Amino acid sequence: MRIGMIGFGLIGQYLYKRAEADNNIEVKIIIDPHTQKPPWLPQNLFCKNLSELSEYDLDLVVEAANASAAIDMLPHIPQKASLFIVSSSSLANHNFYDALRERGEVNNSPIYIPHGAILGTDGIVAGRSLIESICITTRKAPKNLNLSENEIKDAVVVFNGSTREACLKFPANVNSHATIALAGLGFDKTQSIIIADPSVTTMSHEIEISGRGIHWHFKVESKAKGLVTGAYTPESIYQSLKMISGVEKGLSIV
Ligand SMILES: NC(=O)c1ccc[n+]([C@@H]2O[C@H](COP(=O)([O-])OP(=O)(O)OC[C@H]3O[C@@H](n4cnc5c(N)ncnc54)[C@H](O)[C@@H]3O)[C@@H](O)[C@H]2O)c1
Numbered sequence: 725m726r727i728g729m730i731g732f733g734l735i736g737q738y739l740y741k742r743a744e745a746d747n748n749i750e751v752k753i754i755i756d757p758h759t760q761k762p763p764w765l766p767q768n769l770f771c772k773n774l775s776e777l778s779e780y781d782l783d784l785v786v787e788a789a790n791a792s793a794a795i796d797m798l799p800h801i802p803q804k805a806s807l808f809i810v811s812s813s814s815l816a817n818h819n820f821y822d823a824l825r826e827r828g829e830v831n832n833s834p835i836y837i838p839h840g841a842i843l844g845t846d847g848i849v850a851g852r853s854l855i856e857s858i859c860i861t862t863r864k865a866p867k868n869l870n871l872s873e874n875e876i877k878d879a880v881v882v883f884n885g886s887t888r889e890a891c892l893k894f895p896a897n898v899n900s901h902a903t904i905a906l907a908g909l910g911f912d913k914t915q916s917i918i919i920a921d922p923s924v925t926t927m928s929h930e931i932e933i934s935g936r937g938i939h940w941h942f943k944v945e946s947k948a949k950g951l952v953t954g955a956y957t958p959e960s961i962y963q964s965l966k967m968i969s970g971v972e973k974g975l976s977i978v
Contacts, residue, residue, distance in 0.1 A: 725748055725749050725750070725783045725784055725968075725969040725970070726750050726752050726780075726781065726782050726783050726784075727743070727749060727750070727751055727752065727782060727783065727784045727785070727786055727808075727965075728751075728752055728753045728754075728755070728777055728780055728782045728784075728785045728786070728802075728805070729751060729753070729754045729755065729785075729786045729788065730755050730756070730774070730777075730785065730786070730787045730788065730789050730793055730794075730797050731755075731756055731787060731788040731789025731790070731793060731810075732754050732755075732756040732759055732770075732788075733756075733759065733788070733789070733950070734949060734950040734953050734958065735788040735810060735953060735957065735958050735961060736754070736756070736786075736788040736789075737762070738958035738959075738961075738962065739786065739788065739958070739961065739962055739965065740754065740765075742959075742962040743962075743965070746966065746969070748966070748969040748970045749965065749966070749969050751769060752769075752780050752781075752782060753769060753771060753776070753777065753780050753782075754769050754770050754771070755771050755772065755773070755774055755776070755777060756770075756772065756789070757772040757773070757774070774796065774797060774800050775800055777797070777800040777801065777802065778800050778801070778802055780802060781802065781804075782802050782804075782805040783804075783805060783806065784805055784806045784807070784808055784836075784968070785797065785801050785802075785805050785806075785807055785808065786808045786810070786965065787807070787808065787809050787810055787811060788810040788811070788961070789811065790811050790895065790896060791811045791813050791814035791817075791891075791895040791896070792814075792895075793811070794809055794811045794814035794820070795814055795817060795820045798820070798823055798824070798827070801827075803831060804831070804833065805833065806833045806834045806835065806836065807824070807827075807833070807834075807835045807836065808836045808838065808964075808965065808968070809835065809836070809837055810838060810840065810899070810961060811895070811896075811899060812837050812840070812899045812902040812903045812906060813891035813894075813895045813896075813898055813899050813901075813902040814891075814895070814902075815837075815891075815902060815906060815911075816887070816888045816891030816892060816895075816902060816905075816911050817892075834968075836964070836968055837903055837906055838903075838960065838961045838964035838965070839903060839960065839964065840899055840900060840903055840957050840960055840961055840964075841899065841900045841903075841927070841929065841944065841946065841953075841954055841956060841957045841960070842900045842903055842904060842929060842931075842944060843942070843944050844931070844940075844942060845903060845904065845907040846978075847940075848904065848907040848908045848933065849907050849908075851933075851935065851938060852907070852908055852909075854935040854936045854937065854938055855908050855909060855933055855934075855935040855938070856934055856935040856936065857909075857915070857932075857933070857934050857935070858904060858905075858908050858909055858913075858914045858915065858931070858932070858933050859914075859915040859916075859917065859931070859932045860887070860900065860901050860904050860914065860915070860916055860917070860929055860930070860931050860932075861917040861918075861919065861929070861930045861931075861932075862897070862898065862900065862901070862916075862917070862918050862919065862927070862928070862929050862930075863879075863919040863921050863924060863927075863928045863930075864897065864918075864919075864920065864921070864924065864927050864928075864948070865920070865921065865922060865924055865925065865948070866920045866921075866922055867951070868897070868927060868948055868951060868952065869882065869894065869897050869918065869920050870894075870896065870897070870951075871920050873922065876920050876922055877922060878922070879919055879920070879921035879922070879923065880919065880920055880921075881917060881918070881919055882918050882919070882920045883916060883917065883918040884915075884916070884917045884918075885915075885916060886911065886912050886913075886914065886915065886916065887901045887902060887904070887905040887911045887912075887914040887915070887916045888905075888911035888912050889916075890916035890918065891911065894918060896951075896952045897918070897952060898916060898918065900929050901914065901916045901929075904931060908933070925947065925948060926945045926946060926947055926948065926954070927945070927946055927947075927948050927954040928943060928944065928945040928946075929943065929944050929945075930942075930943040931943070931944075944956070
């Protein structure tokens with residue numbers, strides 16, 4: 725699988741290093757206009773100009789930059805390439821969502837959203853017809869929500885509303901909410917709560933789902949690795965990439 729990458733920060737660099745040792749994945753181009761090429765990366769792989777993407781023959785474009793970069797990349801994606809969008813909060817933008825759907829239908833090409841920081845999205849997709857309500861509560865330190873440590877001394881709810889609104893207000897911090905919304909009831913019917921808590925060093929997401937005959941309640945917690953990314957996410961995203969790069973031989977959990 726020949727891939728192009730947009731964004732070469734914490735997740736992008738992790739994916740590149742894992743892909744280098746993977747016979748099924750070949751990185752052809754990496755685009756990041758705002759970061760220096762690390763010395764260990766071959767010069768011919770790195771580029772700062774998004775418009776060059778369309779010149780490459782790619783099977784998949786992997787976005788791991790931010791929500792606005794995900795939206796901006798769309799006109800430059802090679803026609804035959806599928807998409808893999810890590811900044812899933814970008815899909816809360818109606819125009820982008822519609823444009824993605826149209827692209828998928830016209831080109832008959834998949835759009836992948838990795839489960840990322842969250843677990844259990846396969847179960848949510850499978851139970852979608854039974855689900856009646858979903859609430860996700862995220863607790864992070866203020867700096868991991870881009871809020872001032874000086875102003876927030878005790879845990880405080882900084883957002884309670886629809887996931888669509890949460891994605892528009894905190895696009896870098898609620899990708900897990902967006903992914904749950906896409907798996908289940910959509911951006912408007914999913915409830916998002918965000919708590920800024922100066923006492924935590926982890927990023928946690930508590931998910932409560934109710935429906936006809938079901939009640940699920942689970943929590944995932946990771947140590948913060950970067951400002952917006954927890955310890956589990958980069959490896960989780962690589963495993964999703966690996967899954968779509970080829971069917972594993974032998975036993976699979978599906
Ligand atoms: N789906 C999930 O569960 C999940 C979990 C954590 C993070 N994320 C999201 O993944 C994305 C990457 O996270 P990260 O920790 O690697 O962030 P990061 O800040 O370490 O890296 C982002 C990189 O994108 C680059 N960038 C910015 N604008 C760009 C553009 N227009 N084109 C190309 N590159 C651009 C930056 O220079 C930076 O190198 C963020 O949007 C983050 O919110 C998603």
